[in-house]
Amino acid sequence: MTLNRLVILGAGHAGFALAAAMRQAGYGGSVTLVGDEPGLPYNRPPLSKAYLGGTDHEETLHFRPARFFEENRITLLAPERALRIDREAFKVELASGRSLPYDNLVLALGARNRSLAIPGSELTGIFSLRSAPDAAGLRAALAGARSAAVIGAGFVGLEFAATAAARGLAVTVLDAAPRAMSRVVSPETAAAIQRCHESLGTRFVFNAQITGFKARDGTASPGDRVNAVRLADDTAVQADLVLVGIGAAPNGELAEACGLEVSNGIVVDNGYRTRDPAISAIGDCAHGPTTHGHARSHRLESVQNANDSARRLAQILTTGACDAGDPIPWFWSDQGKMKLQIAGLGGPNDATVTTGSNADHMTMRFRGGRLICVETINRAGDHMAARRLIASGIGPSLAEAQAGACDLKAALKAA
Amino acid sequence: MPRIIFVEADGSEHSVEVEAGTSLMQAGVANDVKGIVGECGGSCMCATCHVVIDSALAADLPPISDDEEEMLEFGTAERFEGSRLGCQILVTEALEGLKVKVPG
Numbered sequence: 339m340t341l342n343r344l345v346i347l348g349a350g351h352a353g354f355a356l357a358a359a360m361r362q363a364g365y366g367g368s369v370t371l372v373g374d375e376p377g378l379p380y381n382r383p384p385l386s387k388a389y390l391g392g393t394d395h396e397e398t399l400h401f402r403p404a405r406f407f408e409e410n411r412i413t414l415l416a417p418e419r420a421l422r423i424d425r426e427a428f429k430v431e432l433a434s435g436r437s438l439p440y441d442n443l444v445l446a447l448g449a450r451n452r453s454l455a456i457p458g459s460e461l462t463g464i465f466s467l468r469s470a471p472d473a474a475g476l477r478a479a480l481a482g483a484r485s486a487a488v489i490g491a492g493f494v495g496l497e498f499a500a501t502a503a504a505r506g507l508a509v510t511v512l513d514a515a516p517r518a519m520s521r522v523v524s525p526e527t528a529a530a531i532q533r534c535h536e537s538l539g540t541r542f543v544f545n546a547q548i549t550g551f552k553a554r555d556g557t558a559s560p561g562d563r564v565n566a567v568r569l570a571d572d573t574a575v576q577a578d579l580v581l582v583g584i585g586a587a588p589n590g591e592l593a594e595a596c597g598l599e600v601s602n603g604i605v606v607d608n609g610y611r612t613r614d615p616a617i618s619a620i621g622d623c624a625h626g627p628t629t630h631g632h633a634r635s636h637r638l639e640s641v642q643n644a645n646d647s648a649r650r651l652a653q654i655l656t657t658g659a660c661d662a663g664d665p666i667p668w669f670w671s672d673q674g675k676m677k678l679q680i681a682g683l684g685g686p687n688d689a690t691v692t693t694g695s696n697a698d699h700m701t702m703r704f705r706g707g708r709l710i711c712v713e714t715i716n717r718a719g720d721h722m723a724a725r726r727l728i729a730s731g732i733g734p735s736l737a738e739a740q741a742g743a744c745d746l747k748a749a750l751k752a753a
Numbered sequence: 754m755p756r757i758i759f760v761e762a763d764g765s766e767h768s769v770e771v772e773a774g775t776s777l778m779q780a781g782v783a784n785d786v787k788g789i790v791g792e793c794g795g796s797c798m799c800a801t802c803h804v805v806i807d808s809a810l811a812a813d814l815p816p817i818s819d820d821e822e823e824m825l826e827f828g829t830a831e832r833f834e835g836s837r838l839g840c841q842i843l844v845t846e847a848l849e850g851l852k853v854k855v856p857g
Binding site: 381382383384387388397398399400401402403405406409641645670672677679716717718719720722723747750 | 775779782783784785791792793794795796797798819820822823824826827828
């Protein structure tokens with residue numbers, strides 16, 4: 339079927355990037371972008387970084403001004419929400435009562451934060467962070483707080499912890515795992531990150547079993563202000579403010595309800611297509627095949643994946659194929675003076691070689707002797723070199739790295 | 754407000770007024786200058802806000818940090834004399850009339 343009516347559900351990084359990439363690729367049909375938040379689509383990474391610690395207005399977060407949407411004939415419906423996908427009629431039913439016909443439907447629905455269902459979760463002063471209003475609320479709360487507890491030593495939690503510590507708050511980071519960023523980085527890099535945070539005065543509690551939150555008078559009535567996090571060993575961590583950053587779950591309900599396969603995300607093939615050829619999925623909500631990392635398929639939550647999957651799908655929808663290979667995943671996190679960068683995907687049993695110091699750290703991860711992932715702190719050049727070396731499979735081998743061949747920039751220049 | 758002149762790869766010029774304190778990347782994006790993407794939102798991570806500035810004016814610009822230096826060296830397709838990352842340059846009154854070229 340000719341593509342004349344493209345409907346994109348979700349106006350985050352992936353949805354917006356797809357709309358823009360379709361126009362750039364010369365697609366001339368209609369583009370309707372449906373977003374559940376009011377206003378123009380915006381950039382999320384600064385929310386836990388510069389925006390949180392600064393005084394920027396929300397407008398500085400917008401991907402593009404309103405004019406861009408008009409000039410590129412991208413119809414933005416926001417705030418609006420899809421209620422149901424009617425695959426037989428090629429229509430999406432919206433919360434406003436409207437019905438949107440499509441030739442091709444792209445699900446860029448993102449993920450939502452997991453919440454903690456424990457006593458006291460309803461207290462005031464307990465935050466999670468995904469949207470601009472979340473960040474604005476947290477920024478306001480930071481101003482009056484003297485102590486903060488961060489639940490979850492992941493990207494968002496540690497970025498916030500660094501900002502809060504820089505503002506002079508007493509910060510405690512709690513995690514159920516035995517180390518920081520346990521699902522993402524090697525133990526070597528986790529240790530370097532932990533030491534950097536500790537040098538800012540932040541305290542870590544690992545293997546933490548959190549049982550609830552309490553208010554100053556020891557009760558936990560909804561509306562009261564949080565005062566402490568309770569742990570299973572009957573200790574408590576004082577906190578005027580709590581950020582819960584324990585990961586996210588993909589928004590797969592719409593897909594599931596219309597009979598598409600959902601398993602840790604909306605299942606797609608290597609062209610981002612679901613088993614309905616008129617419906618694709620990209621970004622945080624999609625689970626598809628990969629040639630990177632240890633698993634044959636994965637779901638990635640990252641800006642890189644949102645942008646790359648959007649660009650690749652735009653090429654597929656406009657030309658029928660994509661000429662770029664499976665893009666190498668990369669991630670970054672700004673935590674105080676640390677810029678953590680990750681190129682590639684590691685796994686739990688990788689061999690590693692570590693060089694540098696805490697503030698200038700690099701861990702290379704190898705599988706079967708081949709370089710598959712490089713984690714760096716404040717080594718942007720090595721990170722950029724690593725992306726290219728891993729993508730083209732010409733990085734140093736484990737044996738070479740163990741023998742001291744750790745200069746990735748030189749390796750790239752020599753290649 | 755200082756006036757900044759963006760020159761796109763095809764030579765077309767956009768003369769725009771920019772509030773002091775705004776980065777060249779933010780100004781380029783807000784005015785829809787082609788070739789300034791700002792994919793990482795200004796974290797000096799993606800080099801998609803690569804611009805080239807007349808080197809005669811380099812003295813008025815903030816110095817290149819280690820991070821930016823490495824991104825310019827290893828993150829751009831080609832580095833030119835005057836290459837900078839737009840996200841690392843905040844507009845000030847002193848930059849009135851600055852010409853900012855977007856490489857092709």
